[in-house]
Amino acid sequence: EHHLRLARLLFDTMPARDAASYNILLTALAARGRVAEALELFDEMPEPSVRSWTALVAGFAQSGRPADALRVFRDMEGAGVAPNEVTVVAVLAACADVGDLDLGRKVHGYAKRQGYSRNVLVCNAAIDMYVKCGCVDAARGVFDAMDGRTVVSWSAMICGHAMHGEGDKALELFAAMRRRGMLPNGVTFVGLLHACSHMGLVDEGRAFFESMEKDHGIAPEIEHCGCMVDLLSRAGHLQEALEFINGMPVEPNSVVWGALLGGARLHRNVEVGEEATRRLAVLDPGNDGYYVVLSNIYAAAGRWEDVARVRRAMKLRGVKKTTGWSAISVGGTVHEFAAGDCAHPQAAAICETLDGLLEEARRRGYAPDTSVVLLDMDDGEKERVLARHSEKLAVAFGLMATPPGTTLRVMKNLRVCSDCHAAMKLISEITRREIVVRDRNRFHCFKNGICSCRDYW
DNA sequence: CTAGGGTTAG
Numbered sequence: 158e159h160h161l162r163l164a165r166l167l168f169d170t171m172p173a174r175d176a177a178s179y180n181i182l183l184t185a186l187a188a189r190g191r192v193a194e195a196l197e198l199f200d201e202m203p204e205p206s207v208r209s210w211t212a213l214v215a216g217f218a219q220s221g222r223p224a225d226a227l228r229v230f231r232d233m234e235g236a237g238v239a240p241n242e243v244t245v246v247a248v249l250a251a252c253a254d255v256g257d258l259d260l261g262r263k264v265h266g267y268a269k270r271q272g273y274s275r276n277v278l279v280c281n282a283a284i285d286m287y288v289k290c291g292c293v294d295a296a297r298g299v300f301d302a303m304d305g306r307t308v309v310s311w312s313a314m315i316c317g318h319a320m321h322g323e324g325d326k327a328l329e330l331f332a333a334m335r336r337r338g339m340l341p342n343g344v345t346f347v348g349l350l351h352a353c354s355h356m357g358l359v360d361e362g363r364a365f366f367e368s369m370e371k372d373h374g375i376a377p378e379i380e381h382c383g384c385m386v387d388l389l390s391r392a393g394h395l396q397e398a399l400e401f402i403n404g405m406p407v408e409p410n411s412v413v414w415g416a417l418l419g420g421a422r423l424h425r426n427v428e429v430g431e432e433a434t435r436r437l438a439v440l441d442p443g444n445d446g447y448y449v450v451l452s453n454i455y456a457a458a459g460r461w462e463d464v465a466r467v468r469r470a471m472k473l474r475g476v477k478k479t480t481g482w483s484a485i486s487v488g489g490t491v492h493e494f495a496a497g498d499c500a501h502p503q504a505a506a507i508c509e510t511l512d513g514l515l516e517e518a519r520r521r522g523y524a525p526d527t528s529v530v531l532l533d534m535d536d537g538e539k540e541r542v543l544a545r546h547s548e549k550l551a552v553a554f555g556l557m558a559t560p561p562g563t564t565l566r567v568m569k570n571l572r573v574c575s576d577c578h579a580a581m582k583l584i585s586e587i588t589r590r591e592i593v594v595r596d597r598n599r600f601h602c603f604k605n606g607i608c609s610c611r612d613y614w
Numbered sequence: 615c616t617a618g619g620g621t622t623a624g
Binding site: 285310316 | 617621624
C-alpha cells in the first residue's frame with residue numbers, strides 16, 4: 158500500500174512518462190484489485206499495447222475479480238488487439254473462475270490456432286478451465302496431448318478428476334506419474350486426498366497422508382489436514398476426526414472445523430456439530446453458513462426448539478442467510494435464478510415444465526425431502542418451496558431453451574440441496590439429458606438417473 | 615537489469 162502510493166507519486170511527478178512507466182503502475186494497481194484506478198490510468202494512456210491490456214486482464218484475474226478481467230478482455234477484442242500467450246492464460250483462469258465454458262472454448266481454440274499449444278502454462282490453464290467448466294473429459298484430452306507436462310499439469314489433472322468424483326482415475330494418474338519418475342508436490346497430495354475423500358477410501362487416504370512425509374519429504378500442511386478431517390468425518394469416523402484435529406501439526410482453521418461440521422450433519426451427530434460450531438463462531442464469526450448447517454442438524458434430530466434458538470442467535474448477531482442462486486448459460490447469455498424466482502420473462506412456462514417433470518419423477522419414486530426446508534410451515538407448503546429451488550428452475554429453463562440431447566451446465570453458489578440432488582437424477586433419466594451441476598466445491602454429473610458422486614457427498 | 619502467466623482441502 159505504502160509502496161504503491163510512492164510509485165504513484167513518482168509517476169505523477171515524472172517529467173515524461175513512456176509506455177513502460179504506465180504499464181508498471183497499471184500492473185501494480187490491477188494486481189491489487191484496484192479496478193477503478195487501474196481503468197482510469199489505462200484510459201489516460203496514449204497508446205495501450207497488448208501488454209497494457211494484459212496487465213489489466215491478468216491483474217484482475219489474479220486478484221479475485223474474474224468478471225472484471227473478462228469485461229476488459231471483451232473490450233480488448235473490440236479494440237482489435239490480438240491476445241498473446243500471457244493474455245490467454247489469464248483469460249482461461251478467469252473463465253475457470255466464473256465457469257464460462259463458451260468463452261473458454263473460444264479462447265482455447267484461438268490459442269491452438271496461434272500455436273500456443275506447446276506452451277505448458279497455456280495447456281495447464283486450459284486443463285483447469287475445462288475441469289471447472291464441467292468438461293473433465295476435454296481437460297483430459299488436453300492433458301493427454303501435451304508433451305512437456307510438469308508437476309503442475311499432473312496435479313491439475315489429478316485435482317480435476319477428484320473434483321468430478323473420478324477418484325479411481327486420479328489414483329491411476331498418480332501411479333502413471335510415479336512410473337514416469339515425476340515427483341509429486343504438496344498440491345498433488347491435496348488432489349489425491351480429495352479423491353480418496355470423495356470415494357470413501359479411508360485406508361488409502363490415511364496411507365497417502367503417512368507417505369507424503371515419509372516417502373516424499375513433503376510436510377503436511379493445513380490443506381492436507383483439512384482433507385483428512387473431511388475424509389474421516391464424511392466416512393462417519395467422527396471421533397477419529399476430532400482426535401486428528403487435536404493432534405494436528407498446525408493450528409486448525411475454519412475449513413478444518415467446517416469439514417467436521419459437514420460430517421456431523423451427514424451422520425446426524427448433534428454433539429460433534431455443536432462442538433464444531435462453537436469453534437467456528439470464534440474462527441469465522443461473520444459466516445452464516447455454519448448456523449444454517451447446525452440448525453439442519455437440529456432439524457434432522459427433530460429438535461425444533463434448538464432450531465428456533467439458532468435462528469434467534471443468527472438474528473441477534475445480524476447474520477443473514479446467503480440467498481442461493483443457480484445460473485445456466487444458454488446461447489451465450491447467462492440466466493440466473495434465485496429460489497422461488499418469478500423474475501424471468503419465461504417464468505410461467507418454466508414452472509409448468511418443472512411441475513410436469515416433478516410429477517413424472519414422483520411416478521418413478523421421487524418423494525420430496527421436506528427436511529431440508531428450515532422454515533416453519535406445513536409439509537404442503539414445504540413441498541411448494543422445494544419445487545422452486547433455484548437449481549430446479551435453472552434446469553427446467555435449460556431443458557426448454559436447448560435442443561434435445563444438449564448437456565446442461567448449471568452453476569450454484571451454495572451446495573446443491575439433497576432434494577434437488579434426488580430430483581436431478583430422475584430428471585436426467587426422464588429427459589435423457591446429461592446435467593452437470595457445479596457446486597460450491599465439486600461437480601455432480603447426472604446421467605441416466607445416476608450421479609457421478611454415487612450419492613457419497 | 616522495461617512489466618505479464620498455470621495446480622490446492624469445507
